[in-house]
Amino acid sequence: MIYTCTLNPSIDYVVELDSIQLGDLNRAKRTEQYPGGKGINVSRVLKRLGVENTALGFIGGFTGEFIREELSKELVHHDFVKANGTTRINVKLKSGDETEINGQGPTIETEQINALLQKVEAMNEGDIFVLAGSLPASVPADFYKTLAAAARARGVKIVADTSGPALKEIIEEKLFLIKPNHHELGELFETTITSKEESIAYAKRLVESGTENVIVSMAGAGALLITNHKILYANAPKGTVKNSVGAGDSTIGGFLAAYTQGKALEECFRYGVASGSATAFSSDLCTKEEVEKLLPEITITQV
Ligand SMILES: Nc1ncnc2c1ncn2[C@@H]1O[C@H](COP(=O)(O)OP(=O)(O)OP(=O)(O)O)[C@@H](O)[C@H]1O
Ligand SMILES: O=P(O)(O)OC[C@@]1(O)O[C@H](CO)[C@@H](O)[C@@H]1O
Structure with missing residues (x-):
């Protein structure tokens, strides 16, 4: 379970x-x-x-x-x-x-x-x-x-x-998975992360200290998965962002859904990124159909 x-x-x-004026009456659309x-x-x-x-x-x-x-x-x-x-x-x-x-x-x-x-x-x-x-x-x-x-x-x-x-x-x-975004990863090490290389270097430290899988999400710039054996990069699909609330949570949901269905690590990662982006492109959280539509748009590369 x-x-x-x-x-x-x-x-x-x-x-x-349409816009917000602080100190004024605003009406919602x-x-x-x-x-x-x-x-x-x-x-x-x-x-x-x-x-x-x-x-x-x-x-x-x-x-x-x-x-x-x-x-x-x-x-x-x-x-x-x-x-x-x-x-x-x-x-x-x-x-x-x-x-x-x-x-x-x-x-x-x-x-x-x-x-x-x-x-x-x-x-x-x-x-x-x-x-x-x-x-x-x-x-x-x-x-x-x-x-x-x-x-x-x-x-x-x-x-x-x-x-x-x-x-x-x-x-x-010793965690199975964590998914900081690159700001949170930087905050953890009291630094500012500005590149993929820096994300990898700091995520590796987490893996060395016992975390099995670290996903570093970088919003529209894609995501990294760092484990003891692999460093993978996934692009984020292109689309119109409607709602980024819950995108990161959807990445975790997607990854775990694929993991519990016995998929290989690379596919779990692809599923995670597709779920995050599908949520970003819809008003509520992603649906299965929206996630599966995005899967072919995600290329996973070994770094
Ligand atoms: N502009 C975007 N275009 C495409 N995908 C996006 C975009 N923003 C977020 N995503 C998707 O959502 C995932 C998680 O986004 P992000 O890195 O912003 O995480 P987060 O900060 O934990 O999210 P949040 O706190 O908003 O839930 C990304 O890996 C990506 O798949
Ligand atoms: O205040 P927290 O616990 O850090 O974040 C809560 C929250 O912003 O995170 C979710 C999106 O990730 C929202 O559903 C919720 O409102």
Whole structure:
């Protein structure tokens, strides 16, 4: 079973406008709301690509109810721990540029933290556990590491997609996959990455310290996959970007979908990049049809 974990889910409230004037009344052309948070996006993409999985995390209030209902409608399994407060609403403004305002999220109590740990302790060898997104302020900074260590002790493969201090903590666990974008990879090593060569050099350091697969995504400039044996580059297909929210999560969803279907590493990478780009080119997350249409446009080259 694949489990995803979103410690701080969200409703993504997408507001499309021609332009925004700060300090003025602005009227939206279109608004949408989606269940959000990085792990939840991975779960939705996996399901769309035909892979059963369970979404875990903390959820509360009327916003949490909305997320549960939407996931149930899409037949995505979920087993959230109930938070006392209200799950956040993240505002995604689209006015030519994309501007995001992410909320803080509810306070998580010790018994809720323990309840989530118990779910991890019930995982089995061969399961995959995806830890994705930011940590609510009330959760200890090393909580991802605690969850990853508990899962790894049970023979579970760990996938991480986070940034800042949480990423620094979790890479100490031997991870199956991480997918930083090149900015996040730079931040991890307290530097600025400006080239493919630099991305490769820093990703290699992660592989040397025990991470099995590192995907460095570079938005429209493609992506790199670095392992102990291979360095691969994939171009990103060309298209009109409608929504980059969830593109990185879709890369992980696509990669894991292909991996669990027994595909070779190169194909998993191709599937990941196609899924990321298919999401970037649509208003919601990618569908299977959109992903498969892009596959022939992606060339994987050995670096
Ligand atoms: N402009 C683009 N054109 C084509 N594909 C894109 C574009 N932007 C993103 N993608 C696709 O999405 C993948 C992930 O994008 P990106 O590198 O921006 O990750 P990210 O920063 O984690 O994304 P996000 O945080 O927006 O979900 C890329 O590898 C690529 O496949
Ligand atoms: O605040 P975090 O947890 O870092 O990111 C949350 C978020 O921006 O990430 C997803 C896209 O990757 C969105 O669905 C969600 O709103």
